[in-house]
Amino acid sequence: xxxxxxxxxxxxxxxxxxxxxxxxxxxxxxPSKPIRLIAGYxxxxxSDTLARILAERLAQRTGHNVIVDNRPGAxxxxxxELAANSAPDGHTLLLVSTSYGIRPSLTQRLRYDVIxxxxxxxxxxxxxxxxxxxxxxxxxxxxxLIKHARAKPGQLSYASSGTGTSLHLGMELLKIYGGVxxxxxxxxxxxxxxxxxxxxxxxMIFSTTSPAIPxxxxxxxxxxxxxxxxxxxxxxxxxxISDTFPGFVSDLWWGxxxxxxxxxxxxxxxxxxxxxxxSAPDIADRLRDLGFSAFTSSPKEFGAFIKAEMVKWxxxxxxxxxxxx
Numbered sequence: 001x002x003x004x005x006x007x008x009x010x011x012x013x014x015x016x017x018x019x020x021x022x023x024x025x026x027x028x029x030x031p032s033k034p035i036r037l038i039a040g041y042x043x044x045x046x047s048d049t050l051a052r053i054l055a056e057r058l059a060q061r062t063g064h065n066v067i068v069d070n071r072p073g074a075x076x077x078x079x080x081e082l083a084a085n086s087a088p089d090g091h092t093l094l095l096v097s098t099s100y101g102i103r104p105s106l107t108q109r110l111r112y113d114v115i116x117x118x119x120x121x122x123x124x125x126x127x128x129x130x131x132x133x134x135x136x137x138x139x140x141x142x143x144x145l146i147k148h149a150r151a152k153p154g155q156l157s158y159a160s161s162g163t164g165t166s167l168h169l170g171m172e173l174l175k176i177y178g179g180v181x182x183x184x185x186x187x188x189x190x191x192x193x194x195x196x197x198x199x200x201x202x203x204m205i206f207s208t209t210s211p212a213i214p215x216x217x218x219x220x221x222x223x224x225x226x227x228x229x230x231x232x233x234x235x236x237x238x239x240x241i242s243d244t245f246p247g248f249v250s251d252l253w254w255g256x257x258x259x260x261x262x263x264x265x266x267x268x269x270x271x272x273x274x275x276x277x278x279s280a281p282d283i284a285d286r287l288r289d290l291g292f293s294a295f296t297s298s299p300k301e302f303g304a305f306i307k308a309e310m311v312k313w314x315x316x317x318x319x320x321x322x323x324x325x
Contacts, residue, residue, distance in 0.1 A: 030090055030265075030266050030269060031062050031063075031064045031090065031091060032064075032091075033064060033091055034064050034065040034066070034067055034091070035058070035062065035064060035065070035066045035067070035090070035091050035092075035093060036066075036067050036069050036086075036091065036092045036093070037051055037054070037055055037066055037067065037068050037069065037093050037094075037095055037256070038069045038071055038079045038082055038083045038086075038092065038093065038094050038095065039051045039068055039069065039070050039071070039079060039095040040071055040072055040073070040075075040076030040077070040078060040079030040080065040094075040095070041070065041072055041076070041095075042070060042072045043070055046127075046208070046210070046290075047095060047097055047254060048068065048070060049290065050095070050124060050125055050254050050287075050292065051068045051095050052068055053283065053286065053287070054066075054124060054256075054274065054277060054278070055067070055068050057277040057280070057283060058273060058274065058277055061273045061276065061277065062273065075099050075103060075164070075165075076096075076097065076099050076100065076103070077103065077110060077111070077112075079094060079095075080094060080096075080100070080110075080112050080114075080118075081111050081112050083118070083257070083259060084112040084113075084117040084118065084259060084260075085259075086259050087259070088119075088258065088259040088260060088261035088262040088263075089262070089266070090258060090262050090263070090266035090267075090269075090270065092258070092259065093121065093256050093257070093258055093270070094118065094256065094257045094258070094259075095254065095255075095256060096118075096254070096255050096256065096257045096306075097252065097253065097254045097255075098166045098251075098252050098253055098254075098309070099165070099166065100114060100257075100306070101114070101306055101309030101310045101312075101313055102164065102166065102169055102309075102313045102317075103164075104310055104314070105310065105313050105314035105316075105317040105318075106164045106317055106322060106323060106324045106325075107323070107324040107325050108325055109324075109325065114306070114310065115307070115310075116260060117259065117260050118257040118258065118259065118260055119257060119258045119259070119260055119261075119262050119267055119299070119303075120255070120257055120299050120300075120302040120303035120305075120306055121255070121256040121257055121258050121267055121270050121271055121274065121299055121302070122255055122256050122270065122271040122274040122275060122296070122297070122299065122302060123253060123254070123255035123256075123295040123296060123297055123302050123305070124254045124255050124256065124274065124278055124294075124295060125253070125254050125278065125287055125292040125293060125294060125295050126228075126251045126252065126253040126254075126292065126293050126295045127208070127209065127232075127234070127251060127252045127253075127291050127292045127293065128209060128226040128227045128228035128232045128234065128235075128240075128251050128252075129166070129167065129170050129206040129207060129208060129209070129226070129227040129250055129251070129252065130206070130207055130208075130209050130212050130213070130216075130223055130225070130226050130227070130232075130234075130235055130238065131145075131174070131204065131205075131206055131207075131223070131224045131225045131226070131227070131241070132194075132197065132204065132205060132207055132212050132215075132216060132221040132222060132223050132224065133145070133197070133203055133204040133221070133222050133224060134197055134198065134200050134202075134203050134204070134221070134222075135219070135220070135221065135222050136200060137203050137204070137222070139224065140222075140224070141224055141225075141239075141244075142178075142224055142225045142239075142241055142243075142244040142245075143244055144224075145178075145204070145224060146178040146179075146180055146244075149178065149180035149181070149182055150178075150179070150180055153180070153181040154181045154182075154183060156182045156183070156203050156204070157182060157183040157184070157185050157202040157203055157204075158171050158182050158183070158184060158185065158202060158203065158204045158205055158206070159185050159186075159187055159193035159194075159196050159197055159202040159204070159205040160184060160185070160186050160187065160193060160205065160206070161186075161187060161188075161189050161190045161193055162186050162187070162188065162189075163184075163186045163322065163324065164322060164324050166250070166252055167190070167193075167205065167206045167207065167208075168184060168186065168322070169250075169313055169316050169317070169320075169322065170206045170227055170250035171184070171204075171205075171206045172184075172316050172319075172320040172322065173248070173250050173316050174206070174241065174245075174248070174250075175320070176316065176319055176320070177241075177245040177248055178245070182204075185201075185202050190207055190208055190211055191211060193205050193207070194207060194211060194212065194215060194221070197221065198215065198220050198221060206227065206250070208252070208291075209226075209232070209234040209235060209291045210234075210290070210291045213234065213235060213291075216235075223235060223238045224238075225238060225239055225240060225241045225243075225244070226238050226239070226240050226241070227240070227241055227248070227249065227250040227251055228240055228242075228249065228251050229242050229249050230242075232293075233288055233293065234291045253295060253309075254295075255295070255302055255306075256270070256274060258270070267299050268299065271298065271299050275296045278294040278295070278296060279294060279296060
């Protein structure tokens with residue numbers, strides 16, 4: 001009995017193709033060494049958690065270590081300046097966030113240019129803010145709050161985690177939409193600000209969801225709305241502000257940028273890899289458990305998104321008179 005050959009004519013080209021494929025599955029010449037992901041946040045912060053989730057899975061996809069380099073300071077400016085002055089070879093990346101689109105409108109002291117010094121690579125995740133009030137405040141909804149604030153101009157106050165932060169500017173945006181005068185009281189962080197809202201020292205805050213939701217469930221704060229365009233999985237029973245003011249969105253977001261001059265081919269390779277990471281069902285579930293939603297787009301779309309964020313927050317800063325200089 002003759003044994004038929006295992007490799008037929010149709011299989012030879014297929015095997016040849018497999019042999020020629022790069023081992024990383026990304027590109028024959030990129031990456032060629034470990035990738036550094038610079039994060040302008042301390043270890044343990046929400047942004048750092050996102051960076052490490054991305055780094056771990058991105059390392060598996062690239063075949064090279066992805067090292068999170070925490071460089072906190074000046075609301076992310078230290079990290080951004082360091083990344084802007086790095087070689088544009090795709091081996092140094094910057095974790096960017098909402099403040100990346102806000103900072104240029106608040107200060108002239110930046111030693112980097114968001115548009116000229118960086119190339120948008122890929123978004124990673126987004127998360128809503130949640131508007132909560134002291135339980136003694138006689139309001140149950142955003143329309144109630146706006147009506148109450150209009151009746152008491154300058155008599156109500158709101159807390160934030162600091163001047164120029166996303167929590168601050170988000171509330172200023174709501175004030176513009178509602179045409180109300182509510183006084184800003186900055187604190188040194190969300191935990192302290194939430195304590196002051198619970199005690200009644202201030203009446204409300206736009207908070208990140210993770211520290212606020214347990215307090216809402218315990219009856220220590222009342223939730224009025226979320227800042228996302230639609231209801232959030234983090235607080236599915238809480239309506240969006242856009243139900244009252246169509247078009248209102250003030251979400252937190254995170255993504256990755258590379259130094260300007262990074263090759264388009266490398267940017268596209270990274271975008272595909274990052275999109276694959278955050279779209280994976282287990283990672284999407286993990287992000288959801290932490291209060292985030294996976295956020296994906298092309299580099300061009302992400303670049304346009306960042307520019308739109310800069311225009312939006314520049315208008316808010318100008319209208320509210322917020323400056324850090």
